[in-house]
Amino acid sequence: xxxxxxxxxxxxxxxxxGEVLGSPFDVPLxxxxxxxxxxxxxxxxxxxxxxxxxxxxxxxxxxxxxxxxVTALGVETEQVLPVVYQPQAVFRVRAVARCTSSLQGHTxxxxxxxxxxxxxxxxxxxxxxxxxxxxxxxxxxHHTARGHTHWVLTIAWSPDGKKxxxxxxxxxxxxxxxxxxxxxxxxLRWVTVLMLNPECRYLVSSSKDxxxxxxxxxxxxxxxxxxxxxxxxxxVKWGGDGxxxxxxxxxxxxxxxxxxxxxxxxxxxxxxxxxxxxxxxxYILRTGAFEPAxxxxxxxxxxxxxxxxxxxxxxxxxxxxxxxxERLVSGSDDFTLFLWNPAEDKKPLARMTGHSALVNEVLFSxxxxxxxxxxxxxxxxxxxxxxxxxxxxxxxxVAAVYQVAWSADSRLLVSGSSDSTLKxxxxxxxxxxxxxxxxxxxxxxxxxxxxxxxxxxxGKDKCLRIWRR
Amino acid sequence: xxxxxxxxxxRKRHGYRLDHHEKKRKKESREAHERSxxxxxxxxxxxxxxxxxxxxxxxxxxxxxxxxxxxxTKQKNDDKTPEGAVPAYLLDREGQxxxxxxxxxxxxxxxxxxxxxxxxxxxxxxxxxxxxxxxIKTGKRQKKAWKRMVTKVCFVGDGFTRKPPKYERFIRPxxxxxxxxxxxxxxxxxxxxxxxxxxxxxxxxxxYTTLGxxxxxxxxxxxxxxxxxxxxxxxxIWGKYAQVTNNxxxxxxxxxxxxx
Numbered sequence: 001x002x003x004x005x006x007x008x009x010x011x012x013x014x015x016x017x018g019e020v021l022g023s024p025f026d027v028p029l030x031x032x033x034x035x036x037x038x039x040x041x042x043x044x045x046x047x048x049x050x051x052x053x054x055x056x057x058x059x060x061x062x063x064x065x066x067x068x069x070v071t072a073l074g075v076e077t078e079q080v081l082p083v084v085y086q087p088q089a090v091f092r093v094r095a096v097a098r099c100t101s102s103l104q105g106h107t108x109x110x111x112x113x114x115x116x117x118x119x120x121x122x123x124x125x126x127x128x129x130x131x132x133x134x135x136x137x138x139x140x141x142h143h144t145a146r147g148h149t150h151w152v153l154t155i156a157w158s159p160d161g162k163k164x165x166x167x168x169x170x171x172x173x174x175x176x177x178x179x180x181x182x183x184x185x186x187x188l189r190w191v192t193v194l195m196l197n198p199e200c201r202y203l204v205s206s207s208k209d210x211x212x213x214x215x216x217x218x219x220x221x222x223x224x225x226x227x228x229x230x231x232x233x234x235x236v237k238w239g240g241d242g243x244x245x246x247x248x249x250x251x252x253x254x255x256x257x258x259x260x261x262x263x264x265x266x267x268x269x270x271x272x273x274x275x276x277x278x279x280x281x282x283y284i285l286r287t288g289a290f291e292p293a294x295x296x297x298x299x300x301x302x303x304x305x306x307x308x309x310x311x312x313x314x315x316x317x318x319x320x321x322x323x324x325x326e327r328l329v330s331g332s333d334d335f336t337l338f339l340w341n342p343a344e345d346k347k348p349l350a351r352m353t354g355h356s357a358l359v360n361e362v363l364f365s366x367x368x369x370x371x372x373x374x375x376x377x378x379x380x381x382x383x384x385x386x387x388x389x390x391x392x393x394x395x396x397x398v399a400a401v402y403q404v405a406w407s408a409d410s411r412l413l414v415s416g417s418s419d420s421t422l423k424x425x426x427x428x429x430x431x432x433x434x435x436x437x438x439x440x441x442x443x444x445x446x447x448x449x450x451x452x453x454x455x456x457x458x459g460k461d462k463c464l465r466i467w468r469r
Numbered sequence: 470x471x472x473x474x475x476x477x478x479x480r481k482r483h484g485y486r487l488d489h490h491e492k493k494r495k496k497e498s499r500e501a502h503e504r505s506x507x508x509x510x511x512x513x514x515x516x517x518x519x520x521x522x523x524x525x526x527x528x529x530x531x532x533x534x535x536x537x538x539x540x541x542t543k544q545k546n547d548d549k550t551p552e553g554a555v556p557a558y559l560l561d562r563e564g565q566x567x568x569x570x571x572x573x574x575x576x577x578x579x580x581x582x583x584x585x586x587x588x589x590x591x592x593x594x595x596x597x598x599x600x601x602x603x604x605i606k607t608g609k610r611q612k613k614a615w616k617r618m619v620t621k622v623c624f625v626g627d628g629f630t631r632k633p634p635k636y637e638r639f640i641r642p643x644x645x646x647x648x649x650x651x652x653x654x655x656x657x658x659x660x661x662x663x664x665x666x667x668x669x670x671x672x673x674x675x676x677y678t679t680l681g682x683x684x685x686x687x688x689x690x691x692x693x694x695x696x697x698x699x700x701x702x703x704x705x706i707w708g709k710y711a712q713v714t715n716n717x718x719x720x721x722x723x724x725x726x727x728x729x
Contacts, residue, residue, distance in 0.1 A: 111556040127554020153557040169560075232561070249561075275558060360558055378697075398697040398705055402558070419699045437699075444556045 009066065010080045013040055016386075024080045029067035036062065040085050055084045089367065089409035093452035095424045095433045096414070096467040100454075101139040102438070103464040105132055110458025112154055112445045116161040117287045119449035122456055123164055124464050125152030131166050136454065139466055156203075159288030160309055163217065165203050202258075204244060206233035212246055214258070224261040228254055235277040239326050240285055240317050245342060247274035253330050255342045267340050269348055272333035276361050280327040280385060283366035283406070284320050287450045288313045320368060327385070329371055331359035337373055339388040350388025354381055361403050365410035370427065372413055376400035380415055382427065392430040396423055405448040405455070416443035416457050422467070424455075436467055588712050589655070589726050593686030596621075596673045601682060605640065616640065622647055622717035624665050624681045624689070639680055647683070650723040652691050652711045665723075666690040666708055683723060687713045691725070 007029045013021040022043045027036075037052050044050070054062040056069045062083070063069075070081070108127030115122055121142075122134045131152055135142040150170035157164055202223065203215040212226040212233055231249035238244055243264070244256040253267040253274055279285070288309065325343045332338075337352040337359060357377035364371055364385055371383040380394040380401055399419035406413055412433065413425045420441055424434040441460035448455050455467040486492075511519055602617040618640040625646055631637060653660045669688040671677035683689065694707040711725035 108552070109554040111554055127552075151554040153560075234558075398699055402556075419697065421699065 007067075009070070011066075011083045012080050013043060014082050014084050016084060016086060021085075027066065029070065030065045032065050033062050036066070036083070036085075051088045052085045053088055055086065056081065086369065089411070091409055091452070093407040093409045093412055094469045095412055095426075096436070096455045097434055097469055098467065099436065099438050099465050100468045101466050103134055103139065103141065103466065104462070105141050105144075106130070106458075106462050106464070108151075109441075109460040109462055110444060110464050111151060113447045113456045113458045113464065114155050114157055114164075115447050115449040115454075115456065116157050116164075117159055117450060118161050118290045119451035119453065120161065122449075122464075122466075123155055123157070123166075124445075124456070124458050125155045125166055126458070126462070127151040129168065131155060131164070134464070136449075136466070157286075159286065159313065161288075161290075165205075165217075167205055204236050204238055204258075206236040206246060208232040210248070212236055212244070212256075214261070226256055226261050226263070228263050231273075234273065234275055237277050237279050237282070237328075238285065239279055239342075240281050240321070241326065241343065243326075243343060245277055245279065245328055247277045247330055249273040251332075253277065253328070253340070253342070265342065265346055267330075267338075267342060267346060267348070269338055269351070270330065270332040270334055270336070272358075274330050274332045275359060276331045278329045278331075278362040278364050278371070280364045280368040281317060281321055282364055283368075283408075284313075284317050290450060327364075327368075329362045329364070331362040331373055331375075333358040335359065335375075335377075337362060337371075337383070337388075339371075352381075352383050352388050352390065354390055354393075355379070357400070360401065363404055363406060365406045365427075366408055367410045370410065372404050372406065374401040374404045374415060378417070380404060380413070380425070382413075382430075394423075394425045394430065394432070396425075396432050396435075397421070402442070402444060403446045405446045407448050408450055408452045414446055414448055414455050416446035416459075418442040420459065420461075422446060422455070422457055438465060439463075588686075588688065588728065590686050590712055590714065593672050593684075596677075596684055601673070601677065601684070602639070618642065619645065619680065619682055620718065621645070622683045622723065624648070624668055624683055626667065626681075641680070645718070647717065647723055650689065650691055650711065650713070650725045652693075652725045652727050654696075654727050655729065661695060663691040663693060663695065666692050669710060683713055683717055685713055685716050688728070689713060689723075689725060691727075693727075 008026050009029055010024045010026055012024045015021060021040070025039065027039075033052075033054055036054050040052055040054075041050060056062060056066070056073060061069075106124070106126040106128055110124050110126045112125040113122065114124075120136065122136055123131055124134070125131045129146070129148040129150060129152060131145040131148070132141060133143040133145070134140070145166075148166070148168040148170070150168045152166050152168050155164060155166045201216065201218060203217050204212060205215065206212050210227065210229045210231060210233060212229075213222050214224040214226070215221065216223045226244075226246075229246065229248040229250055229252070233246050233248045235247045236244065237246075238258070242258050244258045245253060246256065247253045251268070251270045251272060251274060253270075254263055255265040255267070256263050325341055327349070328340045328342045330338050330340070335353065335355045335358060338348040339350040339352065340348050352373070355373065355375040355377055357375050359373050359375045361374045362371060369385045370391070371385045371388075373381050373383065375381070378395065378397045378399060378401060382391045382394065383389060384391055394413070394415075397415065397417040397419055399417055401415050401417040404413055404415045411427055413427060414422055414436075415425065416422045420437070420439040420443060422436040422439075422443060423432055424436065425431070426433040439457065439459045439461055443457050443459040445458045446455065447457075453468060456464060457467070458464045508519065508523065601619065601621050603620050604614050605616040605618050607613050607616055616638060619642070622645050623641045625641060648664055649662050650665050651660050652663050667690050668678055668681045668683060669690050671682055671684065671687045673684065677684070688710050689712075690708050691711050692707060693709045694705065698706040710728045712728060713723055713725045715722075715724040717723045
């Protein structure tokens with residue numbers, strides 16, 4: 001076979017849901033992803049070319065040339081080959097490399113950090129019972145909110161970035177609106193997780209006393225109490241469809257209807273405490289109307305009336321969710337994860353095994369394609385977000401990995417661990433991108449700002465560190 | 470101060486004065502004023518002594534009053550929040566047993582520079598040559614006595630090869646060669662079986678250090694990569710010193726204490 005006579009192949013572009021795009025194309029075997037991208041963009045007829053990733057038959061990614069992929073898979077060249085295209089994020093987040101500041105101020109370990117949905121503000125809760133707000137442009141303390149009487153275990157921003165809710169070990173929930181705070185008491189035991197509903201009015205809190213409470217933040221009182229779990233509720237998530245998902249130490253995950261507080265379903269299957277939950281639409285619900293692609297160097301507040309913001313948020317939500325219902329992943333002490341379709345079905349979609357110690361946190365990537373699970377066995381595993389198939393393992397930490405955070409373009413992952421380092425991983429290659437030492441003791445909380453510029457990490461050494469490029 | 474009971478006798482016989490109780494009451498109530506007048510007007514050594522005594526009295530009074538007050542009201546002792554804040558996901562779990570190693574790299578480096586070592590066993594019995602080395606007689610008439618055999622436990626490295634038997638002066642028998650030691654972390658009180666990297670110093674003699682003889686009090690270097698310790702710079706620690714605490718030739722194993 002002469003060099004000019006390259007084999008050709010018929011391929012058919014498909015999107016992730018299986019819908020075909022155009023008719024089968026005849027392409028030479030040595031075509032590269034760039035050329036495929038040009039062709040596909042032309043077919044999609046968009047104004048701006050979107051970066052795309054191509055997967056042969058949905059499995060193997062086309063990295064250098066189609067030919068290599070085909071030979072690796074051993075596919076017949078006679079038939080039409082389906083090639084799935086996936087739009088990647090247009091913007092690219094750069095890896096953080098240096099610690100720009102170490103913010104002192106807390107007098108006890110920092111246990112939770114959260115960026116506001118636009119990335120303009122940073123709040124951190126700590127064992128010294130205060131919640132501190134930090135100004136990110138000057139990297140100095142902005143405001144200290146006192147009012148709790150015990151360790152502040154969890155903080156949650158509302159999706160419009162205007163309010164913050166924090167829960168403490170003495171079962172108090174505090175709601176901070178700009179600079180004034182209202183304390184709403186009270187549960188019987190400590191508050192584990194808080195989350196504000198996408199419309200920013202209701203707040204749901206889960207607690208060790210086995211109940212979940214829905215609070216009305218405008219009226220300042222408890223609306224509903226959902227009981228049903230027999231042991232401490234470890235995690236609660238507010239879904240976009242008006243459903244509430246809760247996980248508990250009694251090994252079950254329960255699905256509730258938020259409007260009337262009725263329990264819809266109980267998802268069973270785990271063999272030990274269910275530690276953590278993750279929804280595929282988590283990131284969208286968290287950032288609301290803010291679009292990471294429009295982020296600028298100076299983070300701005302989202303402007304617009306409540307109606308406009310709601311519209312924008314709804315659009316973004318529908319785009320990411322697509323036609324499939326929301327997916328839920330639960331990670332547990334029995335070393336496995338389950339992938340559920342909670343709105344439809346009681347049976348899990350997939351059971352993901354492989355960890356050799358308990359799973360502490362699971363997180364969907366912002367584009368919902370990938371899933372990362374951090375575990376006490378010092379590794380992070382990446383799974384496919386749709387099917388639950390195992391993709392790769394990220395090893396490098398020498399002690400338990402506590403928390404992970406995705407960058408807004410889903411290409412990078414930062415993980416904080418009990419060995420006092422943070423590591424930035426490149427998902428495409430599966431390798432360590434950057435090692436971030438500097439903390440003097442365990443790193444308890446990690447967060448990547450939605451505009452992709454900064455990573456904040458807080459730990460047992462009482463200081464909060466901000467990392468930038 | 471009456472010296473006898475004539476006042477009581479008179480009171481029994483004739484009763485009190487009519488205004489006695491009134492006078493007594495008023496005198497007692499004037500006592501505070503009189504005492505304060507005295508305290509103000511007294512001078513000199515007398516005053517000093519009086520004031521000292523009065524101060525001690527007042528302290529006692531205040532203490533008793535406070536004690537009485539405390540008994541009346543019960544207070545919940547909740548002013549100070551306990552230490553050791555942990556995030557929510559660690560609350561129901563016991564703390565991980567892990568060595569706290571963070572300033573130790575610096576401390577070790579400084580100690581090494583100074584050449585000073587703070588060891589758990591500072592003084593050990595020095596072992597003489599006759600104890601550690603046994604004379605082996607060689608030759609046709611068994612008269613040549615230049616070979617020695619080590620009678621204590623020793624460590625030889627991985628790539629150790631004997632010298633040609635005709636020329637080797639020190640024999641280290643294979644039965645007494647050990648590769649692993651049971652190392653105890655002094656703070657965690659946990660013991661690990663770790664491979665030995667080398668013998669750093671034998672207190673009895675530098676000759677034993679070069680031979681690799683391990684006796685009680687020897688400082689050895691062990692491989693701690695199992696423990697997962699990290700320096701502040703983010704590097705993984707893989708070697709640490711430990712001091713031997715038993716007589717390995719009697720026990721058949723090497724027990725050591727990690728030097729943190």
